Every structure is written in structure tokens, then in C-alpha cells.
Amino acid sequence: MELTAFELLAALFILVLSAFVGYEVVSKVPTMLHTPLMSGANAVHGVIVVGAMLVAATAEGPLRIVLALLGVILGTINVVGGFVVTDRMLEMFKKRPGERTGDRR
Amino acid sequence: MDTLQILTYLVWLVASVTFILALKFLASPRTARVGNQLGAAGMALVVAWTFFTTDGMLANWWIVVVGALVGSVVGVLGARRVPMTAMPQMVAIFNGAGGGAAAVVAVAEFLRDAGAEGHADLLPLPFIIATLLGAIIGSVSLTGSIVAFGKLQGFIAPRPVKYPGSQAVTAVLALALLAIGIYVAVVVNSIPLFLLFVILSLALGVQLVMPIGGADMPVVISLLNSYTGIAVAATGFVLNNYALLIAGTLVGASGAILTQLMCRAMNRSLFNVLFAGFGTGGDAVAAGAEGEEQLREINADDAAVLMAYGKRVIIVPGYGMAVAQAQGPVRELMDLLLAKGVDVQFAIHPVAGRMPGHMNVLLAEANVPYDRLKEMDEINDDFADTDVALVIGANDVINPLAREEGSPISGMPILNVDQAQNVIVLKRGRGTGFAGIPNPLFSNEKTTMLFGDAKPSVEALVSGVKQA
Numbered sequence: 001m002e003l004t005a006f007e008l009l010a011a012l013f014i015l016v017l018s019a020f021v022g023y024e025v026v027s028k029v030p031t032m033l034h035t036p037l038m039s040g041a042n043a044v045h046g047v048i049v050v051g052a053m054l055v056a057a058t059a060e061g062p063l064r065i066v067l068a069l070l071g072v073i074l075g076t077i078n079v080v081g082g083f084v085v086t087d088r089m090l091e092m093f094k095k096r097p098g099e100r101t102g103d104r105r
Numbered sequence: 106m107d108t109l110q111i112l113t114y115l116v117w118l119v120a121s122v123t124f125i126l127a128l129k130f131l132a133s134p135r136t137a138r139v140g141n142q143l144g145a146a147g148m149a150l151v152v153a154w155t156f157f158t159t160d161g162m163l164a165n166w167w168i169v170v171v172g173a174l175v176g177s178v179v180g181v182l183g184a185r186r187v188p189m190t191a192m193p194q195m196v197a198i199f200n201g202a203g204g205g206a207a208a209v210v211a212v213a214e215f216l217r218d219a220g221a222e223g224h225a226d227l228l229p230l231p232f233i234i235a236t237l238l239g240a241i242i243g244s245v246s247l248t249g250s251i252v253a254f255g256k257l258q259g260f261i262a263p264r265p266v267k268y269p270g271s272q273a274v275t276a277v278l279a280l281a282l283l284a285i286g287i288y289v290a291v292v293v294n295s296i297p298l299f300l301l302f303v304i305l306s307l308a309l310g311v312q313l314v315m316p317i318g319g320a321d322m323p324v325v326i327s328l329l330n331s332y333t334g335i336a337v338a339a340t341g342f343v344l345n346n347y348a349l350l351i352a353g354t355l356v357g358a359s360g361a362i363l364t365q366l367m368c369r370a371m372n373r374s375l376f377n378v379l380f381a382g383f384g385t386g387g388d389a390v391a392a393g394a395e396g397e398e399q400l401r402e403i404n405a406d407d408a409a410v411l412m413a414y415g416k417r418v419i420i421v422p423g424y425g426m427a428v429a430q431a432q433g434p435v436r437e438l439m440d441l442l443l444a445k446g447v448d449v450q451f452a453i454h455p456v457a458g459r460m461p462g463h464m465n466v467l468l469a470e471a472n473v474p475y476d477r478l479k480e481m482d483e484i485n486d487d488f489a490d491t492d493v494a495l496v497i498g499a500n501d502v503i504n505p506l507a508r509e510e511g512s513p514i515s516g517m518p519i520l521n522v523d524q525a526q527n528v529i530v531l532k533r534g535r536g537t538g539f540a541g542i543p544n545p546l547f548s549n550e551k552t553t554m555l556f557g558d559a560k561p562s563v564e565a566l567v568s569g570v571k572q573a
Contacts, residue, residue, distance in 0.1 A: 054344055
């Protein structure tokens with residue numbers, strides 16, 4: 001693993017600029033959306049599953065294979081669970097006021 | 106750079122844009138759902154691309170397939186089955202999984218590079234620093250989230266757990282981590298020491314969250330969410346993968362803002378949340394005893410009449426409504442009162458329930474139109490000409506002690522429930538709220554108590570209003 005100075009600098013630029021974007025994008029959020037937003041952001045960092053897949057692609061020997069498998073499982077739980085649970089929360093906001101579908105539980 | 110690599114960079118770009126738009130859309134009720142779906146689509150794209158184009162995947166594809174199947178089943182079942190009340194715990198668990206994955210990736214990368222045949226020199230410093238950061242932050246997020254989950258789920262005492270010297274232990278842990286980290290980075294890339302570093306990091310996560318009270322868990326979860334983002338960004342740096350780098354940094358930054366917003370809603374600093382051990386409740390014990398005999402009880406029919414013949418009723422929901430799953434009957438109560446010409450509104454405190462927005466989600470689930478839900482600043486002046494404030498399982502967010510000095514919740518903005526003509530409090534038992542402090546509102550002369558689980562209590566009110 002050897003990065004060139006240019007690659008390092010490019011990564012640094014991306015890091016700093018992304019931090020500003022992340023800051024700007026959520027700074028004005030109504031309270032009622034805090035939970036779904038947190039949950040949605042939670043799903044986005046599930047992209048770590050891609051990292052686990054890259055580990056899996058080069059995995060040799062039982063230890064690295066176990067680690068890769070564990071990484072993919074945990075990452076997938078994060079991604080899939082995160083997006084599904086957020087969708088479930090938001091599903092409840094979409095109903096028109098006055099429309100009655102009865103209580104679920 | 107070959108064509109495939111160029112395409113890979115472009116896929117990362119597209120995915121990053123969908124993530125940014127997802128966060129942006131999630132900040133508005135109208136576009137939130139589309140935003141979430143867009144993020145999921147971007148995620149699917151980058152995952153599929155990685156699967157089909159990565160060298161070596163042909164030999165090890167089964168790891169990814171098996172892992173993805175297991176993870177999907179667990180994730181979908183968890184996300185679909187969990188009751189709405191347990192939502193915060195679920196987010197904590199998913200977050201912990203992400204943190205764990207980041208730590209695992211960091212460990213695997215280190216094992217490969219430091220354990221490589223003939224590897225004599227030290228690994229490049231930026232690389233090793235990012236690996237160590239991914240390992241420590243991911244590990245803290247993993248165990249911290251598990252503790253947060255346990256506290257909310259109730260199998261770990263929600264009270265702040267402190268033992269003598271606990272802060273010294275934290276300090277020693279942090280120093281040991283620093284020392285080992287520096288040694289591994291600049292002296293020798295030792296695998297045993299690196300593994301010790303990971304184990305100590307896992308311990309640090311437990312050590313940091315245990316002293317924090319259950320009422321503050323939402324802030325902690327939000328903060329750990331931000332941590333996982335940073336851990337993912339660090340591994341993105343290690344793997345030179347821009348999708349991870351950008352997504353991780355985005356979440357790291359936006360999670361930090363969200364944490365800040367939550368702290369501000371409670372008028373407390375993050376430092377205070379993390380280190381003050383809110384709700385230790387030294388003074389709470391004494392107060393629990395004195396308040397008891399002064400409470401006046403009311404029966405459901407009298408309470409129903411009071412509301413049915415009022416002009417305006419403000420309902421103040423809290424966690425008690427959530428645990429009792431009383432949101433359906435509450436909607437019914439609202440419908441009946443509206444039919445009788447009573448103006449009904451809901452006052453939502455920013456931290457009512459266990460998470461900001463928790464009440465909104467529950468009431469939306471029960472089809473309460475969201476224009477009836479008023480935020481604190483919007484409705485606080487209206488209590489003065491309100492006939493009945495109906496408090497359903499809320500406590501700390503209406504505690505007038507917050508207006509005075511010397512209480513653990515001093516300075517927290519509260520709903521002005523005590524300004525209403527009558528206050529009816531639905532409460533499960535006579536204990537204190539989550540913060541463990543007494544509430545003088547309950548012994549106020551305007552206040553009457555209706556004890557019992559919120560759901561049957563509200564149902565009794567519903568039948569009372571029907572007859573009134």
C-alpha cells in the first residue's frame with residue numbers, strides 16, 4: 001500500500017470539502033425529522049460494506065476470511081437495516097391528513 | 106489508469122451525489138422518503154459495481170454472498186419487526202454494526218500489510234494513522250452502541266453507572282491507547298500490540314457510555330453515529346476508496362451537527378451530556394417521599410367531562426404514551442373532542458420520548474394530521490388560555506424545576522403546562538421521570554392525576570367523552 005503525495009492530497013481535499021457539505025446540508029432541519037435523518041445518515045455510513053467486500057476479495061487464510069465475512073455481515077446489517085427502518089419511519093409521514101387506515105397495533 | 110478504474114471513480118462520484126442528495130432531501134418532510142430511496146439506490150449501485158469489477162472477487166465471491174444474505178435477513182427482520190417505540194435502540198444497533206464493520210476492515214487491512222512476507226519497514230505513516238483511527242473509533246462505536254442499546258432496552262441499568270475511580274480508568278485507557286498507537290505507528294508495526302489496541306478500544310466504548318444516563322442516550326446514539334462516519338472515512342482513506350471517504354465524512358459532519366442540535370434543544374452542552382452523569386439523582390430520593398401524599402387523583406369520567414366542555418385542550422405526549430402504544434386511542438380521543446367542537450392540539454417538546462421527533466413518528470403512525478402537532482416555541486404562549494392540558498406519560502419536559510437554579514435540569518426549556526387552567530396527568534406510577542428528579546407540577550393545585558398504563562387510561566377517557 002503506497003499512496004503518492006498527490007493521492008494523499010486529493011484525499012485530504014475530498015475529506016475537508018465533504019465535511020463542509022455534510023455540515024451545510026443538515027443545518028436547518030425541523031425537529032420532527034431528526035430521528036429519520038439520523039437513521040438515514042446511519043444507513044449511508046453502511047457503505048463500509050464496500051470496504052468489507054474489498055477485504056473479502058483479497059482474503060486468504062482462515063483468519064482473514066472470518067474477518068471478511070464478519071465485516072460483510074455487519075456492514076450489510078447497517079446498510080439494509082438502516083434504509084429499511086428509515087423508510088418505515090417516513091412511510092408514516094406520507095399519509096394525507098384525514099385518511100384513515102386504522103391502527104396497526 | 107485503465108477504463109475500468111475510470112468507471113469506478115465515476116461510480117463513486119454518482120454514489121456520493123446520491124448520498125448528499127439523500128441527506129438534503131431527508132431534511133424536509135415532503136422529500137424525505139424519496140431522499141432515503143435515492144440513497145439506497147446509490148448504495149446498491151456502488152455495492153453491485155464493487156462486486157462485479159473487483160479483482161479476486163471471483164475466488165471469494167461466496168464470502169460476500171453469504172455475508173450479504175445473513176446481514177440482509179438480520180437487517181430486514183430487525184427493521185420490520187421492531188415496534189416504533191424501540192426505534193432508537195434499533196438505530197443504535199445498526200450503527201454499532203457499521204462501527205464494528207469499520208473496525209474489522211481496519212484490522213484486516215493491518216493484518217495483511219503488517220503481516221506480509223518480507224515486510225521489514227514501517228508502513229507509511231498516513232496509512233497507519235488512518236488504520237488506527239478506523240480501529241479505535243469503529244470499536245468505540247460498536248461497544249458504545251451496544252451499551253446504549255442495552256440501556257434503552259432495559260437490560261443494562263439506565264441510570265448512570267459510576268464507580269470510584271471510573272474517570273481515572275477512562276484516563277488510563279485513553280493514555281494507554283495513545284501510547285500503543287504511537288508505538289505501533291512509528292516504532293514497530295506489531296500485530297499483537299495492534300490487537301491489544303483494538304481490545305482496549307472496545308473497553309473504552311463501554312467505559313465512555315456506561316456513566317451516561319438513559320435519558321441522554323439519543324444524544325449518545327447521534328454522536329456514535331457521527332463516530333462511525335469518521336471511522337468509515339478513515340478506512341476509506343486506508344483503502345483509497347472515495348465512496349467510503351466521502352460518505353463517511355458526510356455522516357461524520359452531519360452527525361456532529363445533529364448532536365449539537367439535540368444538545369441545544371435540551372439547553373445543555375455536549376460536555377455536560379457526556380461527563381455530568383445526568384440523573385444520578387442524589388436529591389431525588391428525598392423528594393420522592395415528600396411529593397406523594399399531596400397528589401390529587403381524578404377518575405376518567407370526570408377528566409373526560411372537563412375536556413369535553415372545554416374550549417381548548419392541549420395534549421402533551423411523552424415516553425409513557427410510546428411504551429403503552431396509546432397513540433391509536435389518543436387519535437380517537439382527539440377525533441371525539443374535535444367533533445364536540447373542542448380545539449385539540451399537541452405540544453411536542455423537542456426531546457419528548459427517547460429521541461427528537463419520536464412523538465411525531467408515533468402520532469403520524471396513528472394518523473394524527475401533522476398540522477395539529479405544534480413545536481414548543483409555537484405553542485408555549487397558548488397554554489395560558491387553555492382549559493385542559495392533558496399530559497400523557499411526559500414528565501421531565503414539563504417540570505417547572507427547570508426554570509429554577511440548582512436542579513439537574515435547570516435551564517432546559519420546558520412546555521408551560523402549568524399555565525393551563527387544569528392539568529390532567531396520565532402516569533403509570535408515582536415514581537420520578539427518566540432524569541430521576543421530582544416534579545412539583547404534580548402536586549400543584551391545578552393538577553390532578555390519573556394513574557395507570559396510558560393505553561387503558563386513554564381508552565377510559567374516550568368512553569368518558571362519548572358519554573359526556
